[in-house]
Amino acid sequence: MSDAGTSIGGARNPVAAGGSRLVIDGVVKQFGGHTALADVSLDVQPGEFMTLLGPSGSGKSTTLNLVSGFAQPDEGTVRIDGVDMASVPPRRRNVGMVFQNYALFPHLTIEANIAFPLRQRRVPRPEQARRVAEALGTVRLEGYGQRYPAQLSGGQQQRVALARAIVFRPGLLLMDEPLGALDRGLRESMQSEIRRIHREAGSTVLFVTHDQEEALALSDRIAVFHEGRIEQVGTGHELYLHPASTFVAGFLGESTMLPAERSAGGAWSVLGVRVPAPSAVPDAARSATVVVRPERARLRAVDDARQDELGLSVQVLEDVYLGADRKLRVRFADGTAGVVREVAGSMSPWRAGDRVEFAWRPADSAVLPGSAAPAVL
Amino acid sequence: MKGRVTGEVTGTVTGTVPAAQTGGVTATAKAKGTGTVARHPFAVVAAVVVALLLVVPTLVVVPISFTGKASFVFPPDSWSLRWYGNLFSDSRWTSALRRSLWIALLSSVLATTVGTAASVGLTRWRRRRWAAAARALLLVPVFVPAIVLAIGIYTVFGSLGLLGTVTGFVLAHASLGVPFVVISVTAVLQSFDVQLERAAESLGAGRWAVFRQITLPLILPGVLAGALFAFVASFDEILVSLFIKSPFLETFPIRVYQSVDNDTDPTVAAASTLVLVVTTLVILVAVRISTLRTRRLGT
Numbered sequence: 001m002s003d004a005g006t007s008i009g010g011a012r013n014p015v016a017a018g019g020s021r022l023v024i025d026g027v028v029k030q031f032g033g034h035t036a037l038a039d040v041s042l043d044v045q046p047g048e049f050m051t052l053l054g055p056s057g058s059g060k061s062t063t064l065n066l067v068s069g070f071a072q073p074d075e076g077t078v079r080i081d082g083v084d085m086a087s088v089p090p091r092r093r094n095v096g097m098v099f100q101n102y103a104l105f106p107h108l109t110i111e112a113n114i115a116f117p118l119r120q121r122r123v124p125r126p127e128q129a130r131r132v133a134e135a136l137g138t139v140r141l142e143g144y145g146q147r148y149p150a151q152l153s154g155g156q157q158q159r160v161a162l163a164r165a166i167v168f169r170p171g172l173l174l175m176d177e178p179l180g181a182l183d184r185g186l187r188e189s190m191q192s193e194i195r196r197i198h199r200e201a202g203s204t205v206l207f208v209t210h211d212q213e214e215a216l217a218l219s220d221r222i223a224v225f226h227e228g229r230i231e232q233v234g235t236g237h238e239l240y241l242h243p244a245s246t247f248v249a250g251f252l253g254e255s256t257m258l259p260a261e262r263s264a265g266g267a268w269s270v271l272g273v274r275v276p277a278p279s280a281v282p283d284a285a286r287s288a289t290v291v292v293r294p295e296r297a298r299l300r301a302v303d304d305a306r307q308d309e310l311g312l313s314v315q316v317l318e319d320v321y322l323g324a325d326r327k328l329r330v331r332f333a334d335g336t337a338g339v340v341r342e343v344a345g346s347m348s349p350w351r352a353g354d355r356v357e358f359a360w361r362p363a364d365s366a367v368l369p370g371s372a373a374p375a376v377l
Numbered sequence: 378m379k380g381r382v383t384g385e386v387t388g389t390v391t392g393t394v395p396a397a398q399t400g401g402v403t404a405t406a407k408a409k410g411t412g413t414v415a416r417h418p419f420a421v422v423a424a425v426v427v428a429l430l431l432v433v434p435t436l437v438v439v440p441i442s443f444t445g446k447a448s449f450v451f452p453p454d455s456w457s458l459r460w461y462g463n464l465f466s467d468s469r470w471t472s473a474l475r476r477s478l479w480i481a482l483l484s485s486v487l488a489t490t491v492g493t494a495a496s497v498g499l500t501r502w503r504r505r506r507w508a509a510a511a512r513a514l515l516l517v518p519v520f521v522p523a524i525v526l527a528i529g530i531y532t533v534f535g536s537l538g539l540l541g542t543v544t545g546f547v548l549a550h551a552s553l554g555v556p557f558v559v560i561s562v563t564a565v566l567q568s569f570d571v572q573l574e575r576a577a578e579s580l581g582a583g584r585w586a587v588f589r590q591i592t593l594p595l596i597l598p599g600v601l602a603g604a605l606f607a608f609v610a611s612f613d614e615i616l617v618s619l620f621i622k623s624p625f626l627e628t629f630p631i632r633v634y635q636s637v638d639n640d641t642d643p644t645v646a647a648a649s650t651l652v653l654v655v656t657t658l659v660i661l662v663a664v665r666i667s668t669l670r671t672r673r674l675g676t
Contacts, residue, residue, distance in 0.1 A: 068579055090578045103576035107594045116590075120581035164580065 019047040019204030020081045020171030022067065027076035029062055036062040038228040039076075044206065046171075049198055051207045051215040053251070054225030060208045063225075064174055067206060069093050080172060091120070096165030096203070098175040102157045104149040110136070110160050111145035117168040135163040138197060155186045159193070166201055173198075175207045179214065191217050212252050216240075224248050240293070246368050249291040256297060256338035256358070258312070259371055260288040271312055271333055278367030289368045294341035296364040299328060299348050299356045311357040314338060316350050330358055435653065442646035449643060460647040470632060470648065477612055477629035480543060484550035485608035491551070492558025492607070493600050497592065500566050512559065519556040523616045526553075531620040541623025549617050554607025561606065561667060565599030598666050605663035609656045 022044040029037040037059045044050045052060035065071040066078055069090035078085045085093060096117075105113050114135050118128045136142050139159035149157055158178060165173060178194075179187045195218060198205050209215055215222050216236040223233045224247070232244040236252075243249035246257060260270045260278070262285065268275050270290055281288045305311055314330040326347050330338040338358055342348060350356055437451055445455030464470050495515055502508035518526060530549050531540070539545030569592070577587045593600070615630040622631055629652065636645040 070575060070579075090575075091581045091583060093579075094581075095579065097576070097579040099572060099576055101570075101572065103570070103572045105573060105577070105591055116577070116582070117580035120583075120586060168581065 018171070018202055021046050022050075022172055022204060022206065023077075023079045023082075024063065024067070025077045025079070027063070027066060027073040027078065029059075029066065029071065029073055035228050037066075037073075040228070040230055041076075042223055042230065042233065044204055046204055047202050049195075049205045049207065049218060049220045051209060051219035051222045052225055053209060053212060053215040053222050055210055055251070058225035059228040060210075060223075060225045061176060064176055064206060064208050067172070068095055068097050068174055094168070094170050094172075096168065096170035096173040098158075098161045098165045098173070098178045100177045100180055102149075102161040104157055104160055104164075106149050108148075109145065110141070110147050110149070110152070113149065113160060114145075114164045114167050116164065121168060131167055135167040138166070138200070139163045139193070154182055155190060158182065158190060162194070162197065166197065166203070169203075171203055173201075173203050173205045175205065177208055177210070179209075179211075187214070194218060216252075222252075224251060226251075241366070243291060243366055243368065246289050246291070246370060249289075249366065249368065254294050254339050254341075256292045256294070256336075256340075258290040258292070258332070258336060258338075259334075260290050260367065262286050262288075270310070271336075273310060273312055275310060276362055281367060281369050285369055287371045289371055291366040291368060292338075292360045292364070294327070294339045295343070297338070297340045297358055297360045298342075299330070299340055299350050300359050302355070302357055304357070306359070308361050309359040310362060311359040314356060314358045316352050316354045316356060318352050319350065330356075332358070438646045438649045438653070441643055442650040444643055444646075447642045449646070460642065460644045463642070463644040464647045464651070467644070470629075470644070473627050473629045473632040474651075476543075476626070480546045480550060480628060481608045481611040483543075483547045484611040485554055485604050487547060487551040488554030488607040488610075489558050489600060489604040492555045492603060493562050493596075495555070496559050496562035496566060497588070497596075500563070512563065515559045516556045518553050527617045527620045530617055534621055540621050541626045543626065545621050546618065546626070546628065549621055550611035550614055551607070553614060553617065554610045557606035557610060558600070558603030561603040562596060562599045564667075565596045569595055602663040602667035605659050605666070609659050609663075612659075613652055613656050 022042075024040060024042040024044075027037055027040045028035070040059065040063060042050070042063075052063055054060045062071065066073050067080075067085075069085065069088065072086070080093065080095070105116065108116070111132050114132045115128045118131060123131070132145065133142075136145060139162055141156060141159055141163070144152065144156065144160075149160065152160065158181075161178070165175075175194075179190050182190060191214060194207075207215075207218060219236060221233060221235055222239055224231045224239065226245075226247045232239060232248045234242075239248055239252050243252065249255050249257065258270045260268055260275060262268050266277075268277050268288070275290070278288055278290075299314075299316070300306075300309075300311065302313065312332055314332050316328055316330050318329040320327045320329075324344050326342045326344075328340045328342070328348075328350065330340060332338060340358065440453055441449055441451055442460055443456050443458065444450070444453035444460070445457040446453065492515070495511075499508045499512050502511070530552075534540050534545050534549070539548065573591055573595070574587050577591045582590065613630055614628070615634060618628050618631055619634070622628070627635075629648070633645055633648045633652070636648065
């Protein structure tokens, strides 16, 4: 196969504009006696970059397998562009998939790897060559077509896997922890590559990761998985500022989680300090969790109280200077761990060992029903 | 990785094949001597002694086949190629040779097809225990005493009218070849990444396309090695053949066997040397293939 005088370059778009709409509706999946997915529903818009985020075993990969067709739901439906996928085998779903370990065919050249889906679809040879060259351009691997996968670095193999998954212009692209095997620097540059390719291609992307930074960097929306359920779906901003559960708050970004209790009289307090009644908590609830993001809290001197702030006394355990910012780990009276981030230009003088007050404005915190698993130092 | 695989394949061949498989044993003994044995002087000496014990009796036929006299005296005191001339001009020998090669070819193709399909199918079987049992069943021809097998085949073929037919020989020999294919294909399948098949399927390939374009090319070394072992298993097979032959359909080894009884000239030594050379070459190629690691496949 030669690239018969094709124009090579990343400018041209190898993937049809417009992605598929994916609707996952009430899906349940069990393995043996273990419930991998308990009633998962998700509506992914055409062209949207949706990330499934969660710890391992939370059901995100199982969800991906149901969409790719390598597993069947016990209950519920998976629909792509309105078509129920129940009786559609993987090869007819027209879904591009990037595997965690790339799954490149070791006996085929890079060109033949990328041409593989086109060959299965009986695309004419010249057209194959043209589109392979385009895809190689898109992932910036011009000139690597004649090599074999083992002759490429991990990052390059990753790009080949990506090119192979988009060359047949699927409306839906699935990626299963595609950057998991790459080192940090490479991962960040691949993230921007993936963003660019998604922008150019316009296909819908379902991306699985357990890395919250990666999820925040890439996604239009994120679905946070926990024990076979989706805890919350939203933009990174929404999830970060308005987590729906203590799990989401704990999984996405750092936070200080403080136990709130309601006395018999109906007044709420956190570690003995009265706080306004939270609105997001059911009336009957007796306990709740106050979530404060590290950059929303400040450490103040004990006598420096402000009217709009709540303050709790803490001891500074550790202060870590990171250049652009500084992170201080603190401990509350009951042993609960807290964290405060200060940016350059407004750093406090406190050091490890100092006794100060952890202060925040109630409007900047989220109050969630239930009590978090306490992070005690 | 591949080295271990070969070890298994050849190791099993050595352990289970009757004395007829001299070529295979020779090749393996040599491989072991240079490869895995530590370079302790005693180990080297022991290896050489064992190798000589195995090889020397076999090699006696080689000089005899070049003798100038019509006798089996060893060592020969004169030399000639006349017994080879005899061998290739006598139609009883040449037709038996052609028939043996033909049967070996057909039966190894059959054994390879069946054995490869079975091996691939068994690795897909979810119920591991049943798969292991089925695999053991496929290896039965190696474990069961050849004479028992021969009588069984003779009885069944008798009632099916397959005695003395090429079809009968091909079927019988193929069943003897299947274990070799199963052993060597199963070995390469252990290092085969099943994820590749999923990837191919997600990219639009049907079951057959996945096998043809992905699985088969990647397990090909094991398949070819198995095919060559199966070829040899048929080409030098004598015991079962003696039971199912007819006066009109004899294989080369049967001809050799009868020649020892009936003829008095060393043509049979030339014939034996020919079998030795063919089997040794084929086995060497098979071992080479199964150790062959395509550079680009290394990761």
